[in-house]
Amino acid sequence: MKKPMNWSKISLIIAAVLLAAIPFVSDSRTWLILLTQIFIFSILAMSYDVLLGYAGMVSFGHAMFFGIGAYTTAVLLDRFEPTLLVFSLSIAAGMLIAGIISFFVGLLTLRLKDHFFAMLTLALSGLFLVLAEKWRSVTNGNDGFTFSAPDVFRDRAVFYLTVLALLVVVYFALRRFTNSPLGRVLIAVRENEQRTKALGYRTLAYKVIASVVAGVTASLAGSLYVVSLRFVNTSVMAMDVTLDALLMTIIGGVGTLIGPIIGAGIIELAQHYLSDLAGEYPLFERWIIFFGILYILAVIFFPTGIAGFFKSLFSRRRRPEADAPPLEPAKPEVPR
């Protein structure tokens, strides 16, 4: 059964092509670097969306997977030759480690209710942060270390295009994943886990799968991030990374995949311009305050995020397809 391409797919492909043309028409290094950053955080935010928006799992420890990818790539590129092969292998190795750890993190949902799970992920990522600080022989502690990226990436445009290509691949892969029969069950788990069980689905398996997919994808983002900086330190494991991912996902719209990309764009651009402004007006040095305000406004005016807002605009005109879902569905403990 072949369906005609829908407009959203077409417009996304057009957007990707336009973005791919940028390095050929502009020679602004600042913009290339900024956009590369946005793409990388888009991948991270989408991975968070799989957890939060689809499986309905709240994690405060997503930074650990980003950090695992970051350190794996940095250490391997530093210890071995900075070639494309080592780079690719380091991505795979990071994903493997992140996959194993996220598997066990996912298993924790068996024993832990939502908020305990959130707390535990927070503690666990704290543990990884401490590990990165103390394991100086590998990480050089808080100071971190610089390393060389593969030669081809000396050309910022090549790296930009690589990251863009990966973003497109990850987006379409996650989109297929979330639209697959498995992905539909994931959404059911978010909506009403007990009912999903009553239908005969082993919900734990789905939560573990979501955890692994999110962890592995976040690790990829981490690998790309350190190559863009050619530097790594403990900040890749910090709470800020998780908060950024959370903010991007919520502002852009949970459970949409495209929303987190928009959110990543907004947050990164805002950070960029606000830190510029801070040079002139010291008030803006506290740019985090603005994110607080932005967050509050988003929750008030776009409770389903920007993507959810536009989606509901469209569906109101067409047919009342289920709107972007609320974050916390009612979950009766004992059914009646």
Next chain:
Amino acid sequence: MEPILKTEKLTIRFGGHTAVDSVDFEMPANHFKSIIGPNGAGKTTFFNLISGELKPTAGRVLYKGKDLAGESPIDRTRQGLGRSFQITNVFPSLSVLENVRLAVQSKKKIRFDFLRHFSSYASLTEEAEQLLELVLLKDKRDAAASQLAHGEKRKLEIAMLLALDTEVLLLDEPTAGMSLEEVPAILDVIRKIKTERQKTILLIEHKMDMILDLSDSIMVLFNGRLLADGPPDVIMQNERVQNAYLGGIEHGTAPQNG
């Protein structure tokens, strides 16, 4: 004939309160049994024990001769014990169609396919649509489940249960809260399932006319105890039942679901 479903001294206590009190019950396959009893008699709790949502304090549940202790609700559903819920229990922000489609998908055991688009399984959608037609919900297929009126949610519950196509159907007050015009259609559905599909049905209801119309046998729960179990006419004549529960019915004060 060996009973398909059986309980032995099934008991559950919540604190000091014994909600289900050593109930011995059994039913053969393809049988239609109704459970009656006043509010708080323990009927839903009895279902929760059979479906595995609650663990008994004592006693056991046997399905096809096998002790179900230690089997999760997931396992029990997969083995053929399907249930609907008294308090509507659906996926609120998913469409009505998607609610049923997920149940069909489970029956078809399509659990971990992550490579194909869900809509490429056209037969699942078709089957879900047929079920929606059966319970007269077809015009609501694209509405979010949370947008449905109460009676419509009850129909959705039924459609989801039927979608699982389990051998045993546990129906907890399927028509409670439906408007009077809606009830006969749902009765028809249940009757049709009973005759066509060879199902074992256990029904909790308060509507006596419906129960007498459908049931092969009736069991009466009162304060968690099994008061009586037998063919409808015998139950209706049973003195203890009359005193405890049915007494009011002739006078038109049948207990209604609160």
